[in-house]
Amino acid sequence: MSNPLFVGIDISSKDNVVCCLSNDDEKRPISRFSVFNNRPGIFELKDRINQLVSKHDFDRILFGLEHTGCYSTHAAIYLHRHLDFACPDVKVYMFNPSLIKEFKKAHFLDAPKNDRFDAWYIAARLKSGYLPHPFTWSEPLMALQRLTRARYHLMQALVREANFLMSNLYLKCSDYSLVFSNKLSATSLAVLEEFESAEALADASLDDLMEFLIQHGKNRFDDPQAVAKQLQKAARSSYRLPKAMSDSVNLAMASSIRVIRTIQEQLQSLKKAIEDHLKTIPQTLDSVPGIGPIFASGIIAEIGDIHQFDSHKQVAKLAGLAWTQNQSGDFTASSTRLIRSGNRILRYYLIEAASSVRVHDPVFAEYYAMKKAEPKQYAHKRALALTARKLVRLVFFLLKSNQLYQPKGGNRQLN
Template identity: 45%
Template sequence: MKKADLLSTLFVGIDVSSRENVVCAIDYEAQKLLRFSVPNNHPGAIEMAEKLHAFLYGNRDINKLMLALESTSFYGIHIANYLSSCELLMPFHTHVYCLNPKMIANYKKSYIDLGKNDAVDAFVIADFARVGRITTAPWRGSQFLALQRLTRHRLHIAASLTREKTYMLSNIFLKFSQLSMLHEDQQPFSDHYGATASSVLTDFLSTEDIANMPLQALIDHIGQKGKNRFVNPGHTASLLQQAARNSYRLDKCLYEPLTLSIASSFNLISAYESEIKAINKAIEKTLKGLDPNAYHSLLSIPGIGPVYAAGIIAEIGSIDAFNSHSAFAKYAGLVWRENQSGNFRADDTVLSKAGNSYLRYYLIEAASHVKNHIPEYAAFYHKKYDEVKTHQHKRALALTARKFIRLIFGLLVNHQLYSKSRVSQI
């Protein structure tokens, strides 16, 4: 921003909480021009806009407005959305920024004599904007927020699904101990959470019922529940009975509670999987209203599917928000802090993790798939894996994700599809 623009800009810091928004407005000389608080609701947002408009309208020397607030959970979403699209403030070239709280906290440490209250925090945010420390793009409004809420909710449901499956395994081990201990080639079911596995674990009260059941009756039961899809139902039934005979026996009072718990977990797993399918459709529908070029550019990368492509787009919005792949990496928190003093340089550097944790998750998970499909990334991963003796996989995968960022940035900026001839040059 040019100095003339800075001199004519009102820098506004907003300390957001669940109940109220505390506002502090300063000029380029750090003079406090406004300080007030409003409720964190729609009437409060209108009041804030009217007070800012009244001040700007009465001060002809200030004709630009920069508003900054911390990205604290979801409490700031409504006010950022409202101010960025407020018609009353549009004549003042309004820009709204949601800032990383860690950056504000570290900046505040430069003031050794400041206390802690909402008014002080609002001033620090405004001053952070005044000195030109903001490097992120302005608030992009509801366009990508809808997709972001869907992709983040899908991630939440997927995490709940994984947690439920892990939890259910403990109950399965208690009821049918040997089933969960079998090697993969000895497992009777290819899908441990399928209809047949569910039936065996919930229709039979105990392992003794399975062990003592006539083999043909068990074969018929498996065939019926598996809709006759088993290639060799007799072999499956034999494996199941052998596992039942080798399992620990429990007191009879334990079998019914365990069976009910396992049945409940299967119901939850089925519900989670059904919800994920519905969310996938909603994500696909929402994507059609955004820039399809970015989506297809990401889908063209081997190993990247709709889930990771949608997640990355939802978190970065437009690639125009970043002036380089380094800025992109910093926003994702995939940068490493140098540890050097004099002739000493530490071999072990710490990953920042100060950026967008959701974006970092999608990038790392996507990189894990990409390395299995693109030889250049597989070679890079193994090279980094062999460089150290501790944290090999995590380190190599994070570095591969950092390399992957350059590919994403290049494709999105140039509106290109993936090409093998281009990957080694990025």
């Protein structure tokens, strides 16, 4: 009969609080201790666990940790890869903190919140069974994940800064948005910096404005004269600001533009690093029209080892692309929401990829159009989420089979 040791570890930036349970009916821990969350501390943990294994003849060790971002990464890697324990069967499990929280609520109504009890709850959760897939570590994928998450962080910062810039832009030139579809293009930002007010833009020489657009647009405008006329028309129809407020708005906009340009430069640098890193990882996702190296990298870095998933439904749930069910008796709600759990970064890359694929692939374009025509509210968001869910199935199949994508339904996808 198996004799496992369940080790719950509550991770913090400084300490790892450890609680060890055996497989008997006793709830009392066979050992409790605390070590520093550093290299000497993890080796001390190994020695103390090996002493327990020798004393009680354990033949399996199950380590449980909450997934607490960077604080749990080193501990999980060392437990999985770098430490030698007195028995060969060692597995590490990373729990979503919400699962431990719900486990506590389900079993203990007055559960206290402290490190000692939290470590016991994690060990008890290990002992209860129905465990996630054991933690696996791939150095290339984790390195790629650092890059794709950095890009995600910068993209969120770019959106926030762009929204702030747009609020000031409306004050400076309220009809400016009618001219450039991309307000953050190099030409658009140059116009905002060059002209201090809507009046200055309206009073500028048409020939000088055309030359300015040609120079900063690098001859990409088909009709620079028409663009110049649109700019001056928008400037004339815009609201006017008092001088003091105009100076303040210009200063705020200049600050935002510098931040945006810095972010754009860093995004280009990250793009090159991601593309170079992806070349070292075998994958076929970029064979799908609309999925380039960036989206492929973001998806595979967050999914990790595809073999830990038995179906595409599990991948969709990981990404938060699954819908809650609202049913009681004979009633079943026709409108439900996406689940609130899930990896928001994986969901971001899948939705961005779906938005691109629907433009380039007729199968996904037809599916998106069909779903967009169904509801009266949130049509685009709902259709895009459903398209991303359809893409999950394709992603799962391509990663599992390592096949290239065949357009127009050529791939026989797994159920």
